[in-house]
Amino acid sequence: MIFDIKRFAVHDGPGIRTTVFLKGCPLHCPWCHNPEGQRFTPELFLRPARCIGCGNCLPTCPRGALALSTGVIEVDRDECDACGRCAAVCPTGALEAAGREMTVDELLAAIERDRAFYDGSGGGVTLSGGEPLSQPGFLLELARACRDRGLHVAVDTSGYAPPGVIAEAAELVDLFLYDLKLIDDDAHRRYTGVAGAPIRENLRLLASRAAAVVVRVPVVPGITDSEGNITGIARFVASLPSTYPVDLLPYHRAGGDKYARLGILYGLADIPVPSRARMEEVAQIFRRHKLRVMIGGERYDD
Numbered sequence: 407m408i409f410d411i412k413r414f415a416v417h418d419g420p421g422i423r424t425t426v427f428l429k430g431c432p433l434h435c436p437w438c439h440n441p442e443g444q445r446f447t448p449e450l451f452l453r454p455a456r457c458i459g460c461g462n463c464l465p466t467c468p469r470g471a472l473a474l475s476t477g478v479i480e481v482d483r484d485e486c487d488a489c490g491r492c493a494a495v496c497p498t499g500a501l502e503a504a505g506r507e508m509t510v511d512e513l514l515a516a517i518e519r520d521r522a523f524y525d526g527s528g529g530g531v532t533l534s535g536g537e538p539l540s541q542p543g544f545l546l547e548l549a550r551a552c553r554d555r556g557l558h559v560a561v562d563t564s565g566y567a568p569p570g571v572i573a574e575a576a577e578l579v580d581l582f583l584y585d586l587k588l589i590d591d592d593a594h595r596r597y598t599g600v601a602g603a604p605i606r607e608n609l610r611l612l613a614s615r616a617a618a619v620v621v622r623v624p625v626v627p628g629i630t631d632s633e634g635n636i637t638g639i640a641r642f643v644a645s646l647p648s649t650y651p652v653d654l655l656p657y658h659r660a661g662g663d664k665y666a667r668l669g670i671l672y673g674l675a676d677i678p679v680p681s682r683a684r685m686e687e688v689a690q691i692f693r694r695h696k697l698r699v700m701i702g703g704e705r706y707d708d
Contacts, residue, residue, distance in 0.1 A: 407428065407429040407430060407446060407447075407448075407505055407506070407507055407541065408426060408427060408428060408429060408505070408506060408507070408508045408513070409427050409428075409429045409440075409442050409443055409504050409505045409506075409536070410425075410426075410427040411424065411425070411426055411427070411513075411516055412424070412425040412427070413520060414520070414523065415532065417703045418532040418534060418560065418562060418583070419529070419530065419532045419558075419560035419581055419583065420527075420528050420529060420530075420558070420560075420581070421523075421524060421527035421528035421529025421530065421558075422520070422523040422524065422526075422527040422529040423524070423529045423530055423531060423532050423560070424516070424517050424520055424524075424530075424531050424532070425531075425532040425533075425534050425562075426513060426517075426531065426532070426533050426534065426538075426548075427440065427443055427534050427535055427536060428443075428533060428534070428535045428536050428537075428538040428540070428541050428544070428545065429442075429443055429445070429446060429447075429448075429504075429505045429535070429536050430443070430444070430445065430446030430535070430536050430537065430540045430541065431443055431444045431535055431536040431537040431540060431564070432537060432540060432566055432599070432600055433537065433564050433566060433598040433599055433600055434598060434599045435587065435597060435598050435624075436597065436629075436673050436674050437624060437626050437629070437657055437674055437677075438661065439658070439660055439661025439664070440535070440536065440661060440664070441661060441664050441665050441668060441670060442504040442505070442664060442668060443535050443536035444536065445505075446540070447488065447505065448488040448489075448490065448503055448504065448505030448506065449488050449503075449504045449505055449668055450481060450486055450488045450490070450492070450493065450501060450502070450503060450504065450668075451493075451501070451502040451503075451504050451664075451667040451668065452479065452480075452481050452500065452501060452667055452668075452669070453499065453500050453501075453502070453667055454478050454479070454500065455500075456498045456499055456500035457477075457478045457479045457498065457500040458497070458498055458500075459474060459477035459478060459479070460497065461474060462495045462496065462497065463479060463492035463493075463495055463496055463501055466491040466492050466494070466495055467486075467489075467491065467492055468489065468491070469485045469486065469487060470482075470485065471483075471485035471486040471487075472492060479500060479501065481501075481669065483669045488503065488504075488505070490503035490506075502667075504668075510544070510547050510548050510551055513548060514548075514551055514552070514555070517531055517552070517557070518555070521557075524557065524558065528558070529558065530552070530557045530558025530559060530560065530580070531552050531557050531558070531559050531560070532559075532560040532561070532562055532583070533545055533548065533549065533559070533560070533561045533562065534561075534562035535562070535563075537563060537564050537566060537567075538561055538562070538563060539561070539563055539566070539567035539571055539572070539575065540567070542567065542568075542571045542574075542575075545561070545575070546571075546574055546575065546578060549561070549575065549578040549579055550578050553578055553580075558580050558581070559578065559579050559580050559581075560579065560580060560581040560582070560583060561575060561579050561581075561582050561583065562583040563582060563583065563584055563585065564585050564587075564598075564605065565584050565585065565586075565604075565605040565606075565608045565609055566600055566604060566605050566608075567608065569604075569607070569608060569611055572608045572611055572612065573611060573615075576611075576612055576615050576617045579617070580618060581618045581619070581620065582612060582617060582618065582619045582620070583619075583620050583622055583653075584609055584612070584619050584620065584621055584622065585605075585621075585622050585623070585624065586605070586606075586609070586621055586622070586623055586639050586642070586643070587602070587623070587624055587630055588602055588629075588630055588635055589602065589634075589635055589638030589639050589642060590602070590634075590635065590638070591603055593635070597629060606642060609621075609646065610646060610647075612648075613646040613647045613648040613650070614647055614648075616648050617648075619648070619650045620650065620651055620652075620653050621643050621650050621651070621652045621653070622652075622653045622654075622655055623636070623639055623652060623653070623654050623655065623688075624655045624657065625654050625655060625656050625657060625680050625684075625685060625688055626657040626674075626677065627657060627677055627678055627680055627684075628677060629677075631680065631684070631688060633691070636688055636691045636692075637691055640652075640691050640692045640694070640695040640697060641695060643692075643695070643697060644695040644696065644697060649697075650697075651697065651698040651699070651700070652692050652697050652698065652699050652700075653699075653700050653701075653702075653703060654685055654688055654689060654692075654699065654700070654701045654702065655702060656679065656680045656685055656701065656702055657674075657677060657679060657680060658679055659674075659675065659679070662675055682701075685701045685702075686701075689701060
């Protein structure tokens, strides 16, 4: 189950890449900028500003979940099963399906179209989400097929997966972009819905196998940016048997509009975006632990 394919991506690993977004995630982080990637089933985006009130969609809905109100379409989310029939006839993109099934062969055909850009830039394929390791059989099959074709494979992951899946992925994946959010287990469970200990243990497993990893830390004011949390993450990363660089990801509101399209309240709209000065303060904590740091994908410290 895929919800997007992003071509010519430059922030999801080295070089120019194609990023495949797999749908479904066991975490429910309130700052997630891909809320359409959380559920494992298709969903329906609604952009009222694009609706021209043509009514083409109304007869296509088998559940009667659509209605025109003051010339603009409305969706009854309790009745909608996201079948996508309305989106298929919408002439303006006011209705859009988020989530579709694809085979490995179909994805490979899309990926191979840009091989010249991978070869020329040192790029490749990034499997993201959602949580791509939540579709382990599909991810491993796709990663193996990409490796067989000489394509560099990166996985953007929360690290929340069975250790056996992590171990098998380590044999096929060239680079893990690995999130560490909160070091305290109670806080991790409160904000993400799952325990943090398995994520840390899986990172230790990758480090013990000398897997290539970039540790990514979302800096969310008032949630993940406390000195205690950042220091705890820095100490943990510095204690690993392999030395890993850290990429600090400043909180942003770019995904806020997606919540509205799904009919979901975005709870962090009032949280400020961290300043460059604040990001530098956070970076200094990692530097004190002798870790290489970059901010938002910029170049690492020398």
